[in-house]
Amino acid sequence: MAPIPVSDRKSYDDHIANFWEGIVSSRLAHYDSIARSTSSSLIVNTLQDMDSEHLAMQHAMRAFLSRRNALTPVCRLPPELLARIFKFHADDERAGWSRGMNSSEILGWIRVTHVCWRWRHVAIEHSNLWQDIAIPLGDDWVEEMLARAREAPISVLTFAGDLLSPLNARHVELIGAHLFHLQRLGLHGSDLAAHDLVQALVQPAPMLEQLGVQGNRRSPLVALPANFLGGVAPRLRHVSLENTIHIPWATGVLNGLTSLTIDLSGKKDPHPPPLDSVVSGLGAMRNLQHLTLRYCLPRNTRLPSLPFPHSTAALPHLATLALSGRRLDCAVMLLHLETPSTVKTTVVSDYPSYDGGFPSIFDALSAHRRGGGAVHTLKIISKLLPGYSIESVQVLAWYPDHTTRQPSHSLTFTSSDRRLDLLRDICRAFVTASLKTFVLDVVLEHELWDAQVWREMLGRATGLQDVSALSNSATSLVQALNTEQTGSQSSADAKLFLPALTSLSVSLYTFGFSAWQISVNLREGQFSTGLSLALAARVAAGSPLKVITFHGSKRAAHTWIEELEQVVTVRWAPDTGQR
Amino acid sequence: MPTIVSVDDSTVPGEGSSRLLLLVSSDNKHIVVEEDIMSRSRFISKQVEGFEATSQRHAILLPFSSFVLNKVIEYCSHYRGYYLLEDDPDAAPPGRSPVREWDQEFLDVDRNMLLRIIKAAHYLEIKSLVGSCARAIADMIRGKTTEEMREILGVENDFTPEEEHSPSSKCTG
Numbered sequence: 115m116a117p118i119p120v121s122d123r124k125s126y127d128d129h130i131a132n133f134w135e136g137i138v139s140s141r142l143a144h145y146d147s148i149a150r151s152t153s154s155s156l157i158v159n160t161l162q163d164m165d166s167e168h169l170a171m172q173h174a175m176r177a178f179l180s181r182r183n184a185l186t187p188v189c190r191l192p193p194e195l196l197a198r199i200f201k202f203h204a205d206d207e208r209a210g211w212s213r214g215m216n217s218s219e220i221l222g223w224i225r226v227t228h229v230c231w232r233w234r235h236v237a238i239e240h241s242n243l244w245q246d247i248a249i250p251l252g253d254d255w256v257e258e259m260l261a262r263a264r265e266a267p268i269s270v271l272t273f274a275g276d277l278l279s280p281l282n283a284r285h286v287e288l289i290g291a292h293l294f295h296l297q298r299l300g301l302h303g304s305d306l307a308a309h310d311l312v313q314a315l316v317q318p319a320p321m322l323e324q325l326g327v328q329g330n331r332r333s334p335l336v337a338l339p340a341n342f343l344g345g346v347a348p349r350l351r352h353v354s355l356e357n358t359i360h361i362p363w364a365t366g367v368l369n370g371l372t373s374l375t376i377d378l379s380g381k382k383d384p385h386p387p388p389l390d391s392v393v394s395g396l397g398a399m400r401n402l403q404h405l406t407l408r409y410c411l412p413r414n415t416r417l418p419s420l421p422f423p424h425s426t427a428a429l430p431h432l433a434t435l436a437l438s439g440r441r442l443d444c445a446v447m448l449l450h451l452e453t454p455s456t457v458k459t460t461v462v463s464d465y466p467s468y469d470g471g472f473p474s475i476f477d478a479l480s481a482h483r484r485g486g487g488a489v490h491t492l493k494i495i496s497k498l499l500p501g502y503s504i505e506s507v508q509v510l511a512w513y514p515d516h517t518t519r520q521p522s523h524s525l526t527f528t529s530s531d532r533r534l535d536l537l538r539d540i541c542r543a544f545v546t547a548s549l550k551t552f553v554l555d556v557v558l559e560h561e562l563w564d565a566q567v568w569r570e571m572l573g574r575a576t577g578l579q580d581v582s583a584l585s586n587s588a589t590s591l592v593q594a595l596n597t598e599q600t601g602s603q604s605s606a607d608a609k610l611f612l613p614a615l616t617s618l619s620v621s622l623y624t625f626g627f628s629a630w631q632i633s634v635n636l637r638e639g640q641f642s643t644g645l646s647l648a649l650a651a652r653v654a655a656g657s658p659l660k661v662i663t664f665h666g667s668k669r670a671a672h673t674w675i676e677e678l679e680q681v682v683t684v685r686w687a688p689d690t691g692q693r
Numbered sequence: 694m695p696t697i698v699s700v701d702d703s704t705v706p707g708e709g710s711s712r713l714l715l716l717v718s719s720d721n722k723h724i725v726v727e728e729d730i731m732s733r734s735r736f737i738s739k740q741v742e743g744f745e746a747t748s749q750r751h752a753i754l755l756p757f758s759s760f761v762l763n764k765v766i767e768y769c770s771h772y773r774g775y776y777l778l779e780d781d782p783d784a785a786p787p788g789r790s791p792v793r794e795w796d797q798e799f800l801d802v803d804r805n806m807l808l809r810i811i812k813a814a815h816y817l818e819i820k821s822l823v824g825s826c827a828r829a830i831a832d833m834i835r836g837k838t839t840e841e842m843r844e845i846l847g848v849e850n851d852f853t854p855e856e857e858h859s860p861s862s863k864c865t866g
Contacts, residue, residue: 169853179850183848206835226834
């Protein structure tokens with residue numbers, strides 16, 4: 115139809131109005147006349163006619179509105195663009211899934227299929243919109259989405275946000291039938307059907323890229339079958355197995371992995387894998403970049419002697435390594451892995467008194483690192499670990515070849531009953547003349563940790579420039595810095611302790627918060643006197659301290675600090691209130 | 694395919710460090726733009742390759758208005774010389790990521806303009822702009838009811854009651 119000139123618009127509007135009015139009026143007049151009839155058959159027939167006409171009118175209206183919609187800018191977008199918008203919308207909604215949502219809220223994005231006929235058509239036709247199949251959506255949806263996804267790669271998850279849903283036998287059957295285009299599988303293996311499904315994973319999965327099996331702590335361990343995925347999963351790159359045992363180390367199906375996590379926290383594997391099979395399996399994963407093994411390490415009764423005679427797994431691309439377990443098991447695993455010197459290592463281990471006879475894990479770490487420079491920054495922090503009721507000691511170490519803020523080694527020891535032994539081992543392993551920065555944030559037992567211990571710990575750190583002695587550790591450090599107080603001025607080891615030291619950070623909380631103010635004052639007095647003497651001694655030795663940073667609240671009572679400012683730059687760290 | 698007309702060399706002074714292109718909008722506005730700026734457009738790049746093959750330069754006629762075209766040029770100018778992952782034909786498709794801050798301001802336009810920009814970006818094969826527009830439109834309908842979506846985007850409910858509740862659409866939310 116040709117466009118109507120603006121000048122004729124009014125008459126056109128009138129024409130349209132008359133046209134519809136004519137039709138409506140004539141139809142209504144017809145039915146009005148029948149309403150006056152007494153013939154029941156005529157009325158019944160007319161009712162049927164009206165229903166049919168009503169239906170026809172609905173279809174006509176639908177067709178009319180569809181044509182109207184087709185002219186709107188959004189419906190004139192190419193279908194692939196509309197589908198792209200829907201995909202973003204679906205991802206947004208999926209990211210917001212949370213416990214307590216009802217099914218209509220979970221299916222939020224599918225509202226787009228109710229907006230208009232074209233949107234529904236586009237959404238249903240684009241199989242990639244239906245790829246992410248979450249079991250909590252309900253059985254109808256699982257089947258419908260599998261059908262709509264057609265042969266597009268799919269991901270199947272038994273969770274949506276923090277919603278969990280147990281698998282049933284039908285799900286197991288469906289997933290098994292769609293293994294051929296399964297790209298991602300995420301299972302919470304807390305129910306028997308999940309066990310059944312894992313056991314059923316024996317067919318090839320040529321598209322599978324990610325597999326996550328997360329067992330429930332209260333449920334039995336999930337066991338992977340020996341012929342896992344029929345040995346064929348050429349695209350498998352990421353595997354995360356929690357509370358899962360019988361890893362098929364020998365099948366080769368894991369050889370292409372770039373990321374592997376095995377976590378048996380809170381579980382005890384009745385048949386831990388032999389060391390040889392784990393090492394040989396890892397050795398075949400040449401492209402591995404991230405490896406996490408928690409409480410699933412092969413058991414060892416003794417540390418092999420060095421140099422290490424056995425085979426090792428070479429992982430040339432490894433970027434992060436996380437091990438948790440018994441100290442000895444961690445040490446043995448470290449010795450069996452050949453990794454780049456830049457690998458970021460995290461070890462969470464016990465430090466029990468009963469295995470004191472074993473060589474230190476630090477020896478294994480040194481051997482594991484195989485090259486690279488010495489640690490330049492070392493932080494030792496005592497804190498409560500999430501999930502642990504005991505205070506733990508965390509060691510963070512940076513090597514020169516690491517430029518990021520993340521430490522090269524992050525070691526956490528979950529027993530602090532032999533704190534002094536542990537700190538000695540740490541310092542023995544990491545303190546060298548190359549150390550530039552040392553932070554100790556540990557509450558010390560003064561009767562054990564005195565000036566002599568400081569000298570023993572940091573005596574080799576001839577290049578150390580910055581020392582932070584936080585918590586209560588500053589008092590004995592100051593004693594160590596003050597050669598007169600240590601009584602070693604004229605002895606053979608009278609050489610200046612920490613000769614390169616220029617910056618010292620201490621916590622004013624070191625003096626405590628005793629109800630006996632006199633006790634606090636006494637400790638503060640000892641510290642300030644010791645610090646003055648140490649400063650003077652270092653000036654006399656030609657290695658003066660340049661900056662002292664105090665952590666804690668600045669109070670008027672600290673008049674000695676004002677005096678310090680005459681001889682050294684004094685700074686105040688932001689008061690976080692942490693002790 | 695766009696209509697291509699021959700261009701007089703005096704109209705398009707090329708051969709500089711960055712050659713000039715003549716783009717002609719649907720409202721017949723002639724816009725001269727540096728080739729470098731438009732290199733983010735796969736469509737324009739392919740056209741330019743075609744010119745090189747025939748050693749003739751042409752104006753490129755585009756099926757959208759100068760208003761829309763200028764917006765697209767503004768986008769391309771802003772990101773001139775920048776690497777955007779979405780525009781890298783060799784890169785894996787980027788995952789879910791927020792709209793860049795500048796893009797958010799740039800796309801703070803009315804609904805119809807946003808739809809025209811995404812259509813133009815799609816035509817010109819500028820994937821990063823298509824992605825940002827699609828995200829912006831998805832943001833417009835996030836958390837909205839079907840009725841609100843219709844209102845926002847100016848569409849009518851064209852389902853018959855039967856279609857809305859037919860068994861075949863039992864899983865349409």
